[in-house]
Amino acid sequence: MGKVLEMRAITKQFPRVLANDKVDFDLNHGEIHALVGENGSGKSTLMSILYGLYQKDGGEIIVRGQPVQITEPRQAIDLKIGMVFQHFMLIEPLTVAENIVLGSEIRKGPFLDHKRMVSEVERLSEEYGLKIDPNAKVADLSVGLQQRVEILKALYRGADILILDEPTAVLTPQEVEDLFEVLNTLKSKGTSIVFITHKIKEVLAVSDRVSVLRRGKKIGTKSTAETNEQELAEMMVGRVVLLRVEKGPAKPGREVLRLDGVTVKDQFGHVKVNNVSLTVRSGEVLGIAGVEGNGQSELVEAIAGLTKVAGGSIHLSNQDITGWSPLRVRRAGFGLVPEDRHRRGLVLDYSVADNLILGLHGSKPFVHNGLRSEKKIAEHAEELIRDYDIRPPVASQPARALSGGNQQKIVVAREFTQNPDLLICSQPTRGVDVGAIEFIHQQVIAQRDQGAAVLLVSAELDEVLSLSDRVAVMYNGEIVNVMPIEEVTEHKLGFLMLGGRPEEYDANEVSGSADQD
Amino acid sequence: MRTKIKALPWQELLLPLAAVVLALLIGSVFILYVGENPLTAYGILFKESLGSVRNIATTLQRATPLMFTGMAVAFAFRAGLFNIGAEGQLYIGAFAAAWVGFTFANLPRIIHLPLAIVAGMAGGALWASIAGVLKAKLGVHEVINTIMLNFIALFLTDWLVTGPFHGGSWVPETARISASAALSRIYPPTRLTTAVYLAVVAAAAVYLILWKTKRGYELRAVGLNPSAAEYGGINVARNTIIAMAISGALAGLAGTEQILGLHNRFILRFSSDLGFMGVAVALLGKNHPVGVILAAILFGALQAGSAAMDRLTAVPRELITIIQALIIFFVAAEYLIRRMLRLKEDA
Numbered sequence: 124m125g126k127v128l129e130m131r132a133i134t135k136q137f138p139r140v141l142a143n144d145k146v147d148f149d150l151n152h153g154e155i156h157a158l159v160g161e162n163g164s165g166k167s168t169l170m171s172i173l174y175g176l177y178q179k180d181g182g183e184i185i186v187r188g189q190p191v192q193i194t195e196p197r198q199a200i201d202l203k204i205g206m207v208f209q210h211f212m213l214i215e216p217l218t219v220a221e222n223i224v225l226g227s228e229i230r231k232g233p234f235l236d237h238k239r240m241v242s243e244v245e246r247l248s249e250e251y252g253l254k255i256d257p258n259a260k261v262a263d264l265s266v267g268l269q270q271r272v273e274i275l276k277a278l279y280r281g282a283d284i285l286i287l288d289e290p291t292a293v294l295t296p297q298e299v300e301d302l303f304e305v306l307n308t309l310k311s312k313g314t315s316i317v318f319i320t321h322k323i324k325e326v327l328a329v330s331d332r333v334s335v336l337r338r339g340k341k342i343g344t345k346s347t348a349e350t351n352e353q354e355l356a357e358m359m360v361g362r363v364v365l366l367r368v369e370k371g372p373a374k375p376g377r378e379v380l381r382l383d384g385v386t387v388k389d390q391f392g393h394v395k396v397n398n399v400s401l402t403v404r405s406g407e408v409l410g411i412a413g414v415e416g417n418g419q420s421e422l423v424e425a426i427a428g429l430t431k432v433a434g435g436s437i438h439l440s441n442q443d444i445t446g447w448s449p450l451r452v453r454r455a456g457f458g459l460v461p462e463d464r465h466r467r468g469l470v471l472d473y474s475v476a477d478n479l480i481l482g483l484h485g486s487k488p489f490v491h492n493g494l495r496s497e498k499k500i501a502e503h504a505e506e507l508i509r510d511y512d513i514r515p516p517v518a519s520q521p522a523r524a525l526s527g528g529n530q531q532k533i534v535v536a537r538e539f540t541q542n543p544d545l546l547i548c549s550q551p552t553r554g555v556d557v558g559a560i561e562f563i564h565q566q567v568i569a570q571r572d573q574g575a576a577v578l579l580v581s582a583e584l585d586e587v588l589s590l591s592d593r594v595a596v597m598y599n600g601e602i603v604n605v606m607p608i609e610e611v612t613e614h615k616l617g618f619l620m621l622g623g624r625p626e627e628y629d630a631n632e633v634s635g636s637a638d639q640d
Numbered sequence: 641m642r643t644k645i646k647a648l649p650w651q652e653l654l655l656p657l658a659a660v661v662l663a664l665l666i667g668s669v670f671i672l673y674v675g676e677n678p679l680t681a682y683g684i685l686f687k688e689s690l691g692s693v694r695n696i697a698t699t700l701q702r703a704t705p706l707m708f709t710g711m712a713v714a715f716a717f718r719a720g721l722f723n724i725g726a727e728g729q730l731y732i733g734a735f736a737a738a739w740v741g742f743t744f745a746n747l748p749r750i751i752h753l754p755l756a757i758v759a760g761m762a763g764g765a766l767w768a769s770i771a772g773v774l775k776a777k778l779g780v781h782e783v784i785n786t787i788m789l790n791f792i793a794l795f796l797t798d799w800l801v802t803g804p805f806h807g808g809s810w811v812p813e814t815a816r817i818s819a820s821a822a823l824s825r826i827y828p829p830t831r832l833t834t835a836v837y838l839a840v841v842a843a844a845a846v847y848l849i850l851w852k853t854k855r856g857y858e859l860r861a862v863g864l865n866p867s868a869a870e871y872g873g874i875n876v877a878r879n880t881i882i883a884m885a886i887s888g889a890l891a892g893l894a895g896t897e898q899i900l901g902l903h904n905r906f907i908l909r910f911s912s913d914l915g916f917m918g919v920a921v922a923l924l925g926k927n928h929p930v931g932v933i934l935a936a937i938l939f940g941a942l943q944a945g946s947a948a949m950d951r952l953t954a955v956p957r958e959l960i961t962i963i964q965a966l967i968i969f970f971v972a973a974e975y976l977i978r979r980m981l982r983l984k985e986d987a
């Protein structure tokens with residue numbers, strides 16, 4: 124197999140960081156090469172250099188045997204290099220076909236030839252097995268399908284080297300599966316793919332080879348078949364990482380959260396949470412598994428007082444908190460790590476210190492007679508930055524400047540140090556790198572052991588399985604089943620998450636095992 | 641990876657400065673067109689606005705109302721609200737101040753003047769609160785409702801000054817305020833009054849409220865990310881109303897200053913867009929109280945110098961309006977200037 128791409132000793136200096144330090148990287152014809160590393164390790168920078176978005180300060184790039192200079196994306200496209208970004212660059216009101224041909228439209232005289240545009244896109248989508256409706260409006264598509272449009276856009280421009288920058292970060296587990304299938308099809312058609320990620324599971328699932336970057340340096344390249352999760356995690360983080368959370372058995376105490384028939388409707392009156400009842404006790408973690416969009420977000424927001432409850436009641440430590448304001452719920456002993464830290468959890472333009480008091484900003488000791496106590500706020504920030512290892516340890520920096528993992532640590536630090544009776548963690552490790560995941564998981568267990576009732580909502584099965592003491596599955600706004608962790612298997616969870624009934628599963632299991640015998 | 645390094649303070653100052661320089665450069669094309677030497681014209685402009693203590697005093701007098709309206713717009717903007725209604729709030733505040741000024745003629749100065757000022761603030765605050773309530777409770781966008789309220793304020797004061805409170809002269813104006821409610825001049829014969837001190841105090845107050853109080857923390861959080869503010873237990877609706885009220889009080893002070901310091905009576909449509917100029921001043925001043933003060937002084941200087949330029953050269957005073965417009969254009973086109981100055985950080 125020939126090399127289609129070689130990058131040698133690529134160096135890139137940014138004002139304060141050496142983003143790439145003599146990095147070597149190569150790509151074989153028709154392979155999927157995973158490029159992994161923690162946030163800020165330089166993997167996106169390396170690929171942005173290849174795509175002409177950044178100029179390298181040193182090193183050389185060889186594409187199909189020819190040394191090349193790539194100073195702008197146009198040249199990369201001419202070299203049949205395509206890149207799909209994490210944040211899509213699509214024009215939402217336009218159709219799929221219009222988006223795909225944008226910039227190289229097919230014309231008939233001065234007019235666009237819509238018919239041929241559509242047929243071209245159809246031909247392309249058939250050739251690569253990427254099913255899509257060319258006439259659909261992009262705005263109406265799911266995120267997974269929008270990503271497919273991005274891939275088609277690159278293919279339409281003739282790309283046979285395809286770079287995907289953290290393509291799974293925005294996808295649901297099912298969409299991830301679909302994407303992997305697409306990648307394998309592309310591979311079989313001879314496309315060479317660079318797959319940027321920080322999720323080791325994905326690397327193992329889809330790649331042929333894997334290269335690890337850490338702090339701008341290449342740590343090594345391995346054949347995927349010859350490596351494993353533990354080894355990759357250590358290469359990424361630079362030390363031994365505990366992938367399994369160490370925890371003792373739960374010691375459930377008093378009932379902290381009780382939901383009785385809680386129903387939540389959206390602004391259009393559609394039922395999002397349907398008659399949900401459950402309890403969480405002090406000293407235990409109740410995990411809610413489920414494909415995203417099955418009402419978990421609405422349920423959490425309802426408990427937090429951020430959404431109106433249409434029916435049922437919510438009790439926190441034997442107080443009826445239904446309909447309370449977010450502040451009142453918070454003061455009744457509630458902490459929340461929200462699913463979307465950028466939208467809910469942080470004011471990105473506020474300093475780290477100011478973010479660390481969000482929600483506490485009106486309480487002592489941070490305010491005195493309506494005036495901010497700068498000294499207390501600074502001390503608080505210093506303490507939390509140290510305890511939660513927030514990097515860089517600069518309290519005055521805007522939260523925006525921190526990596527995803529460190530931003531999440533701000534939220535976690537703020538919510539956890541209040542030692543709330545009820546702690547809800549919604550997607551607590553989304554977009555967070557391996558080292559920080561380990562840390563956050565340990566903190567969740569520490570909260571549990573200190574007697575907090577923890578409600579964990581996660582789309583990551585691994586996370587639910589390793590942290591929970593009991594697991595509930597949410598499907599279509601309802602709690603399908605609540606079971607002790609001992610009775611849970613990944614397979615069973617998957618079955619229930621996709622809408623299977625618990626009775627059916629047990630029946631299938633019996634007949635399934637009978638077949639095997 | 642793409643860590644955005646915070647813009648350094650000197651860059652913050654550099655951008656508005658570059659906008660001013662560019663505007664003056666383009667202005668000089670117009671000056672050349674009418675056959676004058678730009679250096680001469682700008683020289684006169686500079687000398688007449690900042691060349692002597694007296695000229696500086698005139699500049700400050702012109703700048704004072706803009707300091708208030710600029711601050712009004714900036715304050716609302718920090719809370720995520722675009723207050724286009726400073727003009728209307730200014731009129732209501734001005735009328736309230738004038739009414740106190742000519743109605744309670746027998747009060748001692750120590751009570752009368754503060755009372756008139758407070759009335760002016762209250763009038764503006766009340767008018768702006770209507771917009772705040774409409775936004776917070778009914779979701780009516782503040783740009784739309786403040787524009788509408790501007791019209792209402794204008795016509796309302798038109799009626800008041802021509803009808804029930806007409807002063808009896810042949811022009812549409814109220815009775816004169818009593819001397820006990822008038823602001824003192826500090827550098828006669830210029831009409832600069834103690835209102836300029838009040839503006840500095842207001843700027844300090846705005847700074848303290850926004851950055852040193854719990855209220856300011858909440859207001860700015862609502863402005864930057866209302867969802868996160870809500871999550872943090874902040875009442876978004878209440879803070880929206882408070883932000884508008886404070887903004888309106890500042891606009892009301894601009895009207896108050898014009899009445900108690902300059903006109904000494906409410907005159908029909910006296911403002912000549914001071915409220916709208918506030919938007920420009922806030923934009924140029926980067927919505928920061930210190931920036932607003934500086935921007936207001938710049939605009940005041942341009943206005944103060946324009947009369948002399950008009951008189952002594954063939955350059956019409958309208959050039960100043962063009963330059964002001966160009967400044968705003970370039971401030972708004974910040975990206976363009978960043979490119980020109982190569983302030984672009986990594987892509």
